[in-house]
Amino acid sequence: MSMLNGMLGNAIKKSRLEKNLTQEKLAEIIGITPMHIKQLESERRNPSFDVLYKLISELNLSLDTLFSNNTDNVQELKSKILLALNHCSIYEMEVVYATIEAMRKSRSK
Numbered sequence: 001m002s003m004l005n006g007m008l009g010n011a012i013k014k015s016r017l018e019k020n021l022t023q024e025k026l027a028e029i030i031g032i033t034p035m036h037i038k039q040l041e042s043e044r045r046n047p048s049f050d051v052l053y054k055l056i057s058e059l060n061l062s063l064d065t066l067f068s069n070n071t072d073n074v075q076e077l078k079s080k081i082l083l084a085l086n087h088c089s090i091y092e093m094e095v096v097y098a099t100i101e102a103m104r105k106s107r108s109k
Helices: 003-018 023-030 034-041 050-058 065-086 090-107
Strands: none
Touching: 003 034, 003 065, 023 034, 034 050, 050 090
16 A cells, blocks of 8 residues: 555545546546556555645645544554454464565565
8 A cells, every 4th residue: 555555545536536527537637647547546656746736736635634634543543453452362463463464565566
C-alpha cells in the first residue's frame, strides 16, 4: 500500500464518484491517463506533487483531514490488534508475526 495507507486512493475514488466523474473524465481534467487514475485509486502508484495538487484542487480534498484521519485510524487499529494479541497463545502470536512479515516482504517486491 502507498501513501496514507489507502486513505488517499479511497478519498480520490469517493470524491470522484460524488462528483459523477469517470476515471477517464478526471484524468482528462488533471492531464494524466485514465490508467494513472486507476493506479492512484488502487494505491499501486503515488501521485507526484503536481498531480496531487491538481487532485486536491479538483476534488476539494483536504490533506490535513486525510493525515489526521489516517493517524487516528492507525492508532485505533494498533490498539485493536494489541487487545486481540492479549488473548492469543504464543503459537497464535507467532503465526500473526510470520503473516505480517510475509505481507511486508511480498509488498516490497
